[in-house]
Amino acid sequence: MSIQIPDDPGLSNKVAIVAGGGAADPNGIGNGRAASILLANAGAKVLVVDNELALAQRTVELINQAGGTAEAHSGDLTKPAECKRMVEAAVDRWGRLDFLDNNIGISSKGTVVDESQETWQRMMQVNVEVMFLTAKHAIPAMIKTAGGGAIVNISSISALRPRGLTIYTTTKAAVIGLTQAMAVDHGKDGIRVNCVAPGPVYTPMVYHRGNGMEPSARDARRKASVLGLEGTGWDIGHAVRFLMSDHARYITGQVLVVDGGVTLQAPERESRTEEGSH
């Protein structure tokens, strides 16, 4: 008796939006840029959205060079009208919407005593409200144009093991709650919703902040991993691509930790600040 081994349909004929698909370095690989390139490489058409158009355009250039299909779209996704416009752009261009990678996130460091109410409100807006707004517009479009879909929200291991980034931790924990609630609400619509929780990843957002990153800080990040590795945007992009694919058809409401085992180890006190950049 022979068995039917599931084939790999790839992502051909699928349409994806990557929110925050730029990266602040022409040759740098951020989490959203990596996901955009890998989704396109698997056959999806990708709308690369960023509030800095040039950053999205560079991602599209890299996709086109590799033979993929993508379009750059500029929009500040803290604005509801921009989220609506983004979804309409993908559907107008390619007739459907299957995937949303909610990658936008900003960081801040400090305790509740140090941090201001303005920072709290801004962080909640950019890191949580944006995901609420993009999904609000994307989900009806997925149902209508594709009969279902998949959403990946980017959280962080800071949500699971807080250290010194209190507001960031709170926002990324909220992302997990939002993901699980959306997974329950929209399973009946054929929409899967999952989180990726990256550990320390060497992206332009990290190395362009302040005066960049000292080699010793990167060493501390490697030491924090049981594998002795520092993550790259590609590690996160591969996880997103997997969760979008049919290989993940039975996975929803989950948090996929991509951290080289960082959360398995107790943090060393002296490396807390360095490693704690995410």
Ligand SMILES: NC(=O)c1ccc[n+]([C@@H]2O[C@H](COP(=O)([O-])OP(=O)(O)OC[C@H]3O[C@@H](n4cnc5c(N)ncnc54)[C@H](O)[C@@H]3O)[C@@H](O)[C@H]2O)c1
């Ligand atoms: N880099 C890490 O170590 C790390 C670790 C854990 C989690 N994360 C999370 O991964 C995600 C991406 O991180 P990254 O390091 O690749 O960041 P990144 O800054 O390189 O990429 C995010 C992109 O989003 C864009 N963006 C920001 N605000 C926007 C807005 N309002 N509207 C439209 N676009 C906007 C930025 O211009 C940027 O191009 C974030 O959610 C971050 O919190 C990163």
